[in-house]
Amino acid sequence: MLVNMNSELALQNLNIIRECELIDGSYVLEGKRIFDSTPDDLDHVYTLEETEYMLYFTFTECFYLVDNYPGGRKQLIKKLYDVLDIVEEHYWDQKELRGVDENTDSSFSVSPMFEEMLDKFEERLECLYSRHVMGICNYYYELLCNRVYDIIYDCATEVFYKRRVFLRPCGTEDLLTSDTETDDSGDESNGVYGSVNESEESEESEESEESEESEESEEKTKAD
Numbered sequence: 441m442l443v444n445m446n447s448e449l450a451l452q453n454l455n456i457i458r459e460c461e462l463i464d465g466s467y468v469l470e471g472k473r474i475f476d477s478t479p480d481d482l483d484h485v486y487t488l489e490e491t492e493y494m495l496y497f498t499f500t501e502c503f504y505l506v507d508n509y510p511g512g513r514k515q516l517i518k519k520l521y522d523v524l525d526i527v528e529e530h531y532w533d534q535k536e537l538r539g540v541d542e543n544t545d546s547s548f549s550v551s552p553m554f555e556e557m558l559d560k561f562e563e564r565l566e567c568l569y570s571r572h573v574m575g576i577c578n579y580y581y582e583l584l585c586n587r588v589y590d591i592i593y594d595c596a597t598e599v600f601y602k603r604r605v606f607l608r609p610c611g612t613e614d615l616l617t618s619d620t621e622t623d624d625s626g627d628e629s630n631g632v633y634g635s636v637n638e639s640e641e642s643e644e645s646e647e648s649e650e651s652e653e654s655e656e657s658e659e660k661t662k663a664d
Contacts, residue, residue, distance in 0.1 A: 449473060450501030453494065457523050462491070462530040472497040488534050488554050495527060499561050506568050513572050520565055528558055 453474050460466040460476065464485045468475045472494050477484070502520055506513055531554065 446497075447501050447505055450498045450505075453498040454502060454519055454523055457498070457526060458519065461526050469494055488531060489551055492551075492554055492557065496557060498523075499564075503564055503568065506572065517565065517569055517573060521569075524558070524561055524565060527561075531555070531558060 449472065453472075456467065456474050456476060460474075465483060466477050467486075468477050468484065469486055469490060474494055499520065502516060506516055506520075
């Protein structure tokens with residue numbers, strides 16, 4: 441990653457903040473730069489206002505690097521998140537300490553500009569993370585969704601459109617055919633039942649004629 445002098449200082453500040461975690465007495469400030477403390481500086485404590493310019497310079501330069509230099513972009517975003525967590529924790533610790541003493545000394549009041557600066561850092565980081573990190577995931581997710589859609593569409597086309605020739609008669613012609621077959625079967629059944637009835641009637645008439653003839657022959661025999 442090719443960077444200018446300011447960007448190099450910002451990266452150095454970023455690494456030192458991650459190491460010292462802004463613990464009182466563990467660092468020294470000189471304008472926009474931060475250094476590891478020496479034994480002579482262990483008793484020096486900086487206020488939030490004194491760290492504000494250094495933090496603003498560090499984050500602004502790192503944001504510029506993320507936007508303009510793809511190499512190491514994800515690692516730098518992760519470092520910025522780590523440093524932002526450290527700064528926020530340091531801010532709330534200082535605010536809690538100042539809340540205890542603010543009744544006795546007005547100089548312990550917390551500057552609202554510092555909290556606004558942290559909010560802007562967080563918003564900017566979320567934007568960069570969505571664009572440069574989540575953007576890749578969203579890209580592959582969209583590809584996967586499109587592929588699944590194509591597969592489902594092809595299956596639906598195969599089932600419902602290409603086979604409609606076989607599906608359509610089920611609702612029209614088959615019903616007509618079934619009704620016709622029903623009528624034919626009804627006619628055939630009626631013909632069968634009619635022939636059966638006619639045969640039964642002929643049998644009954646023959647039996648009655650035979651019985652009459654037998655009665656007449658019996659009467660003749662009696663008369664003789």
